[in-house]
Amino acid sequence: MSAARHPVSSAQRAEQALRALIFDGELAPGSDHLESELAARLGLSRTPVREAVLLLEQQGLLEVRPRKGVRILQISPEDMREVYDVLTALESMAAEAAAEADHGADGLVRLHAALTQMDAAIARDDRKGWAAADDRFHGELVRLGGNRRVEEIVARMVDQVRRARMVTLYMREMPRQSNADHRAVYEAIRKADPEEAGRLHRRHRARARDELVALLKRLGLKSV
Amino acid sequence: MSAARHPVSSAQRAEQALRALIFDGELAPGSDHLESELAARLGLSRTPVREAVLLLEQQGLLEVRPRKGVRILQISPEDMREVYDVLTALESMAAEAAAEADHGADGLVRLHAALTQMDAAIARDDRKGWAAADDRFHGELVRLGGNRRVEEIVARMVDQVRRARMVTLYMREMPRQSNADHRAVYEAIRKADPEEAGRLHRRHRARARDELVALLKRLGLKSV
DNA sequence: GGCGAGATCAATGCATGCATTAATCAATTC
DNA sequence: GAATTGATTAATGCATGCATTGATCTCGCC
Structure with missing residues (x-):
């Protein structure tokens, strides 16, 4: 960076x-x-x-x-809930801010690139590639939000998610739903609709949180 | 702590x-x-x-x-906007969570105590006392939210607010509006109304942010 | 007189050494 | 045989010393 x-x-x-x-x-x-x-x-x-x-x-x-x-440190499902809740709050705020800023499609090229890379990775059944593109999407989203402190805090939380993902990435379906979510958030930002962007992203992260926490609990308590 | x-x-x-x-x-x-x-x-x-x-x-x-x-480090009005935006997002989430947890009035004694202390401080025209009670209110609110990571991040952000407050505390009206906000948030949590608690707190922080940023800009760019 | 090059200075970043003290092991006693 | 107390070990936390290198100052040249 x-x-x-x-x-x-x-x-x-x-x-x-x-x-x-x-x-x-x-x-x-x-x-x-x-x-x-x-x-x-x-x-x-x-x-x-x-x-x-x-x-x-x-x-x-x-x-x-x-x-x-x-x-x-180990990360428990409870830890993951905490991390995801922080991400939900801060990223959805960033999504609202990004939509308010009304970047043209020009300003969103990197965000869009991440989207197409995620699609491509899914088509290739390339989980690591998808994860990397997912990171880029969320990183760029937060950058567009225009709050350095949010960027830093989110980066820390993403570190934790990354560790959990090492374990879970190969233990679930390819995240097609997740990609639909991303695209919807992107569209809301492009249309400069803050309320919609925030609402959609909040729902996206809540869904991801529930899936991950459920998966972690189904395994053992303490994982990466 | x-x-x-x-x-x-x-x-x-x-x-x-x-x-x-x-x-x-x-x-x-x-x-x-x-x-x-x-x-x-x-x-x-x-x-x-x-x-x-x-x-x-x-x-x-x-x-x-x-x-x-x-x-x-110096803190610019832009920095303060960032800090307040983080606080807005995380504390309002904490307020929602606190309301959802449905602590009885018993579990909210410390929150209520902070309220009455703020009122008393205002009656005495004791600005430092008010500021200390305000810190306690926000700290307790976040604690009730039940997310350690949010607690830690908020504590960091409050550090920054504290520095700006050194300058501004004596340069504005006694914060009566702020106290009415706090009481409304408390009531929403007591009534276990998450949506209301989150909405009210968000509005409270947004108001405080706008006031402070406006005040800072009216002075000079870089302040404590 | 101003600008640039070289020398001097000094603050940092790192390595090393030592004192402190917690943890482990053994010995003695009950 | 178990437990408690004392001794030994070793890891940390801190102090100190030194090499590196950026910054400043001076001197000379243009």
């Missing part, structure tokens, strides 16, 4: 590296890891790793437990 | 101390401060101060500028 500002510090690389390890599942949810172990793994000293760990703790990805190492 | 867990680390004390300095205005918005200077001021070494600074940066209170020290 943001270009490399300064030389790129080791702490920043540590943060990115740890995020990657967490999202790839190499640091499993619920597992403990010593700072020194992580530092050795990344080929750094403890200091930048410690800084990265503190940031990731504040981001809700892990927890520092004073003598027991850092624990990668 | 949460009790002291472990012995309380120096880094945590540094974070709290820096927050206090910022909110008291001793570290002025827009001012720069070297890490070593802050460390000396707090009687600590640079390490825990640096950790605290990194956390506060992520909380949006300051910015680390590699060779120029940490800069205490």
